[in-house]
Amino acid sequence: MATALENPHPVVDLERVTKSFGARLVVDALSLQVPRGACFGLLGPNGAGKTTALRMVYGVTRPDSGSIRVFGIDVGSDPRQVRSRLGVTLQENALIEPLTPVENLAVFGRFHLLTEREIRSRTEELLDFLELRSHADVPVRALSGGFQRRLSIAQSLMNRPELLILDEPTTGLDPAVRISLWSRVDQLRALGTTVLLTTHYMEEAERLCDQLVILDGGKAVAQGSPEELIDRVLAAEALELDVRPEEDAAIVAAFGAKRSLRAGSRLILYADDAGELALRLREQRPEHRARAVRRTNLEDVFLALTGAQLEFGA
Amino acid sequence: MRVSLPHVLSVWQRNFAMYRRTWKLNLLPNFFEPVLYLLAIGIGVGSYISEMGGTSYVAFLAPGLVTVAAMNGASFEVTYNTFVRLNFEKTYESMLTTPVQAEDLLFGEVLWAVTRSSIYGGAFFIVLIAMGLAPFPYALLAIPVIPLTGLLFASIGIAFSLRIQTIDLFSFYFTMFLTPLFLFSDIFFPLEERLSGAWLWVAELLPLLHPVRLSRAAFHGEFSAALWWDFAYIALLSLVLLYVAAGTVRRRLTT
Numbered sequence: 250m251a252t253a254l255e256n257p258h259p260v261v262d263l264e265r266v267t268k269s270f271g272a273r274l275v276v277d278a279l280s281l282q283v284p285r286g287a288c289f290g291l292l293g294p295n296g297a298g299k300t301t302a303l304r305m306v307y308g309v310t311r312p313d314s315g316s317i318r319v320f321g322i323d324v325g326s327d328p329r330q331v332r333s334r335l336g337v338t339l340q341e342n343a344l345i346e347p348l349t350p351v352e353n354l355a356v357f358g359r360f361h362l363l364t365e366r367e368i369r370s371r372t373e374e375l376l377d378f379l380e381l382r383s384h385a386d387v388p389v390r391a392l393s394g395g396f397q398r399r400l401s402i403a404q405s406l407m408n409r410p411e412l413l414i415l416d417e418p419t420t421g422l423d424p425a426v427r428i429s430l431w432s433r434v435d436q437l438r439a440l441g442t443t444v445l446l447t448t449h450y451m452e453e454a455e456r457l458c459d460q461l462v463i464l465d466g467g468k469a470v471a472q473g474s475p476e477e478l479i480d481r482v483l484a485a486e487a488l489e490l491d492v493r494p495e496e497d498a499a500i501v502a503a504f505g506a507k508r509s510l511r512a513g514s515r516l517i518l519y520a521d522d523a524g525e526l527a528l529r530l531r532e533q534r535p536e537h538r539a540r541a542v543r544r545t546n547l548e549d550v551f552l553a554l555t556g557a558q559l560e561f562g563a
Numbered sequence: 564m565r566v567s568l569p570h571v572l573s574v575w576q577r578n579f580a581m582y583r584r585t586w587k588l589n590l591l592p593n594f595f596e597p598v599l600y601l602l603a604i605g606i607g608v609g610s611y612i613s614e615m616g617g618t619s620y621v622a623f624l625a626p627g628l629v630t631v632a633a634m635n636g637a638s639f640e641v642t643y644n645t646f647v648r649l650n651f652e653k654t655y656e657s658m659l660t661t662p663v664q665a666e667d668l669l670f671g672e673v674l675w676a677v678t679r680s681s682i683y684g685g686a687f688f689i690v691l692i693a694m695g696l697a698p699f700p701y702a703l704l705a706i707p708v709i710p711l712t713g714l715l716f717a718s719i720g721i722a723f724s725l726r727i728q729t730i731d732l733f734s735f736y737f738t739m740f741l742t743p744l745f746l747f748s749d750i751f752f753p754l755e756e757r758l759s760g761a762w763l764w765v766a767e768l769l770p771l772l773h774p775v776r777l778s779r780a781a782f783h784g785e786f787s788a789a790l791w792w793d794f795a796y797i798a799l800l801s802l803v804l805l806y807v808a809a810g811t812v813r814r815r816l817t818t
Contacts, residue, residue, distance in 0.1 A: 270818070309659050310818045329567070329662040336660070343657035345577070347584045356580055359573040360661035405660070414660075 258321035260285050260412050260443040261306055266315035268301055268467075275301045277467040278315070283412075283460075288434065288444040290454045292547075293464035294555050299447040300340065302464070303414055306445065307337055320411065333361060335412040336405030340420070342397050346390035350381050350400050353389060354407060361408040368407075375403040379433065395426035402430070406437075413437060415446040419453060431456055451547035465555045479545045482553055483508050486523035489541040490516045490530075500537070504529060510553055519545055566670055570663045574671020575678070578640075582679070590682070593635055597628040597687050601694075604751070616753055618783070625696040626705060626782040627750030629684055630774040633712035636683035638741060640676040641720035642733050649725065655816055669812045673717045673805065680713025701784035708781065712774040715797045718804040719770060725811040744771040749779070773797050 261283035268276040276298040283289040291299045304310035308328035317324045319331045358368035376382040379399040419427040455475050462472040484507040501509045506518035520526050527539040609620030616623050648654035691697040748771035773793035
């Protein structure tokens with residue numbers, strides 16, 4: 250890993266990448282750089298272009314224009330070389346159901362042209378690392394969803410990748426499995442692995458990613474660390490109110506919040522000090538109860554940026 | 564084309580690993596089918612037929628049924644199995660996250676289908692030897708016809724499977740394509756004695772006819788220059804279809 254640190258290239262470097270399928274523009278002039286060792290998140294609503302962006306990184310989808318370099322290599326010119334150094338966990342598990350985890354891992358090792366000896370030693374490591382040993386010789390079709398997901402991740406680690414790509418790694422898993430997968434990602438990063446992931450869970454993005462980009466309609470609508478995005482797009486704290494939508498405009502004007510959002514039955518006001526806002530509200534408009542004073546999270550940022558809810562700007 | 568033989572073999576190994584686990588379920592029905600035809604038609608019906616093509620009826624039938632065993636072995640692999648791996652199990656998609664490329668995957672699948680056709684054709688050939696129906700030594704020359712038949716039907720089948728959008732079309736493939744080939748490719752009766760004029764030329768288009776001719780020539784030890792045409796047909800049609808399939812697999816899997 251010492252040589253890796255001296256490498257000046259970002260692990261993934263997209264420059265103004267555009268891709269259309271027929272008349273549909275899926276990725277629109279997207280630029281992003283994933284520094285070595287980072288955990289980088291791609292967020293966005295369904296159809297925002299996240300999976301297409303990932304597919305372009307490992308060279309299965311070719312961009313219409315723009316450049317994609319991974320490990321400093323142009324993906325289009327040498328996809329084999331690029332893919333030998335990265336691992337991908339797809340949204341859907343692609344396991345061989347009649348075979349055991351050990352046999353499934355061997356199959357993947359052979360795609361990477363590992364020797365049988367390497368396959369055995371890495372299988373041993375991964376059985377421990379992803380806690381698969383208890384069912385190492387049970388056919389995959391008899392394993393639980395969480396177990397199959399861990400096996401899928403183990404598969405993508407068989408070649409000891411420098412870059413691990415995770416497409417919605419924890420969708421559909423129970424909270425205990427999710428938390429245990431998050432700590433595996435932390436461990437991999439401690440060993441120097443760069444991680445690029447997509448997720449629908451803002452909590453997951455906040456927990457794992459030190460940098461992220463929010464995509465909407467194939468465009469990057471915001472990019473930065475979770476804290477930067479919260480500061481830049483909204484404000485550090487949030488005050489949630491139960492008010493009817495007709496009153497939104499008047500309340501926002503009276504209290505001068507930095508930004509506000511309507512989320513279902515609630516109005517959310519954002520300010521650097523939401524407690525102070527709550528006090529003024531109690532004095533001036535006692536009829537409105539503050540439902541919550543809390544820290545702003547990525548979910549708020551996501552809703553504000555992707556316009557998933559009706560918004561009243563202040 | 565950018566084919567890498569080690570990656571092709573890694574795809575072959577994937578299928579082999581799976582087959583080792585499931586062969587008992589797969590091998591037996593496929594294996595018994597031509598054996599049943601040999602018994603029922605060859606020996607059963609054949610006992611009412613004094614001779615055909617200069618031999619007993621069961622000896623007439625045997626070389627053709629070897630190619631049928633090979634055809635079936637290859638066809639099952641590249642039809643339902645290929646379709647499911649492409650469309651449902653996302654097997655190919657996951658292979659393409661590794662250094663395996665679309666062309667490697669295609670040739671790995673075809674090589675595996677040829678292997679499977681050789682297992683079925685070979686098993687049936689052993690039955691023929693045991694029954695004294697494979698005259699030594701010329702019948703041994705029919706052995707290379709088995710993988711050749713496998714290659715031809717793997718190429719036809721995979722070119723079809725990669726193109727279709729719904730799995731239901733395989734019932735047409737089997738009933739409207741493979742079954743007529745089975746019945747009208749010189750296996751049960753000599754085609755040239757039942758057809759005349761232009762129909763003889765039309766019959767030359769039938770893919771199974773050519774492996775059957777090669778196999779029968781080997782069993783009977785009767786060789787002629789006309790067999791080069793049968794060999795050329797198999798080689799050329801396989802090459803053309805594999806070339807077409809390579810384009811399709813790239814288009815389906817990479818965008």
